[in-house]
Amino acid sequence: MKTATKVAIATLSSILLMGSSVNLAAKAQSYEKTQKATVKKEAEAAKPISAEEKKYIEAEIQRVKELTQESGDMYVLYYKYPKLNSGFDISYWGGIHEFTSYEDYLKKASTLKGSILKQPANLPKGYKFLTAVIEGPTEGKFVDEVRAEGKKSGKPIYAKKIDWKEAVTIRLKYTNGEDTLGFSKYAADSEGSKKKGFFNDKLPAHVFPKYVFWNDGGTFEYSISTSSLDMSRKQKIELLKAAVKK
Template sequence: MNVVSKVAIATLSSVLLFGSSVGFAAEELTYEQAMEKAVKQREEALKALTAEEKKFMEDEEARLKELVKSSDDTYVTYHKYKKLNSGLDLSFWGMSKEYSTYEDYSKQTSALQGPILQQPANLPEGYKFLKARIESPTEGKFFDELRAEGKKSGKPVYTKKLDWKEPGRVELSYTDGKDELMINQYTADEEFAKLKGTEFSKQADGRKYFFQYGTGKYYYGISTKSDMSQEKMSEILKAAMKK
């Protein structure tokens, strides 16, 4: 599977279930098939729960909904029964924040650490800011400890607050009214950390992708459906990569 396919799957993984961001295994399934499979697995797993477990999970879901409604905090839940969470053992509450103005995005990034995408000064004529998104980390010591504590607790779900200062993923989107130009910053996991150089590809839907690797903790990407050249995409991406 190529890098673009993996990134596409990662993007689709933001489907909400149990109030969380969840993903599907890299099977040869359409989005609709994956959703249907997840719902079926969840229904089957629910039947095996005791009344006490079901009540505990419902109460925890209600509690977390209220918590994220009234704050910008992020919570991570460990799932004893993974089939209730599309086969994943973790789910996130308040992991993603969206901003409708660049000013609001800048205020948030000023409180974060490390390199974070900035608005490129060399955007093509006509492109204006559309939205920005910042997501929490999804890997590290916190998550290993959460899994261990969750298993030890014996509870169907076990939740902890995640305090974070470095983002897991960042996205800036711009539009000229027809095309959406997207610039992304991804945390490089063990596999992506090994990659060096650049990659360019064009998908069946006409969207072109350009990636820059070997830049440390993060790798970067830009995509568009316009007739923008690979060279121009590279220049814009470099301008957005804050050192």
């Protein structure tokens, strides 16, 4: 083997060995950081909670509870000690509005952005409004913001009011005294958002209520459910389309 070739092979081997060493060092450094973070987290979790902090947490939860009951506003709470919240560092208060009057529901729904549900003009004879529910979001950038602000505050619990503008879930329910008829709006999952059109449920024939789902390609899906045996699929679709206001 020529000297030049031997030198080239030796050089290449050195480079490969150096690259492997760098990769191993980087992995070791990353592992060390992860271990330190884990140890720090465990130490924080094991840290005793003072009586003063417990008192503050109880008072703050009570304050937020009263605020949500009075105003209907939504608050997100960050817990410095997740063990006081079943292991979770985030909880929610408010953000759910329930109605027994269609007029009251529509008044609130009309202030929201995006699509809402309304009483369909082709509602079958004999059906009357029963209840409605509007729910705010529990996921999004605002959760990370509250978590970051809570950590920065150093408080054992941190609460922030969230002004949401679009409902994540809306449900309307009607009854004719025997059967129930329901309409829903909800966030589409990543798998469901790939499908478009109207789809029947996959429940056994004897299981009620029966559903028809509608995906129009947006970020939300809609559904109609009924316990009636007399309603055709075509009628369900027409009712659902009439109940969605975009």
